[in-house]
Amino acid sequence: MLEQQSRVEKALNAILPAADQRPEGLHSAMRYAVMGGGKRVRPLLVYAAGELVSANPDRLDLIACAVELIHAYSLVHDDMPCMDDDSLRRGRPTVHVEYDESTALLVGDALQSLAFQVLSERELADEPEGQLQMIEILASAAGSRGMAGGQAIDLESVGRELSEPELEFMHVRKTGALIRASVRLGALCARAHNVDMEALDRFSKVAGLGFQVVDDLLDAQSSTAILGKTAGKDASNNKPTYVSLLGVVRARDLAEELQRDALDVLKQLPQGGARLGDIAGFIFNRDF
Amino acid sequence: MLEQQSRVEKALNAILPAADQRPEGLHSAMRYAVMGGGKRVRPLLVYAAGELVSANPDRLDLIACAVELIHAYSLVHDDMPCMDDDSLRRGRPTVHVEYDESTALLVGDALQSLAFQVLSERELADEPEGQLQMIEILASAAGSRGMAGGQAIDLESVGRELSEPELEFMHVRKTGALIRASVRLGALCARAHNVDMEALDRFSKVAGLGFQVVDDLLDAQSSTAILGKTAGKDASNNKPTYVSLLGVVRARDLAEELQRDALDVLKQLPQGGARLGDIAGFIFNRDF
Secondary structure, eight states: OHHHHHHHHHHHHHHSOOTTSSSHHHHHHHHHHHSSOOOOHHHHHHHHHHHHTTOOHHHHHHHHHHHHHHHHHHHHHHTSTTTTOOOEETTEEOHHHHSOHHHHHHHHHHHHHHHHHHHHHSOOSSSHHHHHHHHHHHHHHHSTTTHHHHHHHHHHTTTOOOOHHHHHHHHIIIIIHHHHHHHHHHHHTSOOSSSOHHHHHHHHHHHHHHHHHHHHHHHHHSOHHHHSSOTTHHHHTTOOOHHHHHHHHHHHHHHHHHHHHHHHHHTTSGGGGTHHHHHHHHHHTOOO | OHHHHHHHHHHHHHHSOOTTSSSHHHHHHHHHHHSSOOOOHHHHHHHHHHHHTTOOHHHHHHHHHHHHHHHHHHHHHHTSTTTTOOOEETTEEOHHHHSOHHHHHHHHHHHHHHHHHHHHHSOOSSSHHHHHHHHHHHHHHHSTTTHHHHHHHHHHTTTOOOOHHHHHHHHIIIIIHHHHHHHHHHHHTSOOSSSOHHHHHHHHHHHHHHHHHHHHHHHHHSOHHHHSSOTTHHHHTTOOOHHHHHHHHHHHHHHHHHHHHHHHHHTTSGGGGTHHHHHHHHHHTSOO
16 A cells, blocks of 8 residues: 555645745645645545556556545645634644635635646546546535535534434545545546446445544544544534444444445455455554 | 526526535525626626537536636635635625635535536537546636636735736736636537637637726726625725726726727637627726
8 A cells, every 4th residue: 555655645746736836825835735644545545446447557646636636625624714623634734724724725726626637637538438427426526415515514513413324424425425436436447347336336335434433433532643633523523423423332333344344345346356455454444 | 698697597507406405504505606696707708709619509508607606616715704805795795694604615615516517427519538628728727827826826915016917927817717718618619610719819818807907997996886896895905906006097098908909809700709799898898
């Protein structure tokens, strides 16, 4: 996985406008927002799904960049004072703290535009129709019926008790949509006759939900130093989570059940899903 | 022009998620942001350029929607407290006033995603490669080297004196980029052998700059009641404008000069640019 993480870092570095290109302040802040580390889980999913269909690695670099740019923009906006109001991300000050709020707003806006520019300016699929489909998938996953919609439900839910289906409805959008899109985009990058796309999609849905359950457990049980972002935020913000709904023990059981489901689905894919299995391991076994 | 304005209103209404679709608050706010009137100058440019190349009107509807969604998202974010902090737009409370700041942030984000979804989900050009080019044009025009970059320069320039080339550099990006993209997208919607694309591009550059000069004159000389947004904001925000740089008389001269240039370029196009001439008239002769 380190190899893929370093591939996407290099590709992101090449794609982001130089910090000395005008407007310098905005471009430097865009680099600060994107190049500050992170696990690069979504790019890893792009590469792993792409390898299953023997996709061209240079194409996968650009697709991996596009999903990471969308993810990075969402973090910058989510951290702003009018949203989660967080001052720490990946162990460093958040963008609106290091720069200012207006810069953070424009950084997020420009990173989203850049994601669609990256997905449209070079050949990334065997047919251009396939590439248009990829853009449509990313746009839907990011929009009001995907990630932005999940974020809106998250904000509406502060202080409310959600049922488990309501919590799932939110997370399928807030984090699940982009994770699912990452797997689909990687797999659409080349024609695949031996890959069961439905199984791949089931895997990404389960892994996406699992990712969130583990995130909730980490927020409740880990420390700010280990997370590189403020721990215990969900409880102090009175946000419904799998931990607040189910308690730690049942939330852990749910994570284990989702991990088993994910690994079961992978058996239906060539080479047992190959690297997707490693990423599932990574998602489900992050440090508590 | 009324016919095209009503066409794009209808198309926007059909494209925006229903206000009773979850998350209802976000979808209702997206509709509030987009459906509140406005001159629809960018859609008018799409239709007029598209007519010159005999493009399919149903395709033009969707392209017109995409550019208007990008424009609408930029207004919602620009009005937020951390940017221009404006409470009035098109004669109504701005989105963060009518709803709240976090909703305004997500409305802008989701409208941008929706623009790219609209440009990718149906066939909009004679070849799919042409449609990918259209997406690339809109993404570049919206991003850090286009509209968002112009906005960043605008914020950096508060309280500073800019030279005329610096002011032009900012406006070419802040408002010019999307106006230019609107004309290009309309013209790319069908193959055109008799249309001089370079002349069309020169027209849109001149019209885009003229639009801004007229906007600066309106802000300085008109009333809040007529504009439907707060008048005199530029001076009270200490922003460099063509009026602050050149004074009213020379700014008016510049607008007239740009109008003559725009009409000259149109003579090089079939039917004298057809409806583009009407829109130039509209841009340059708005009420002072």
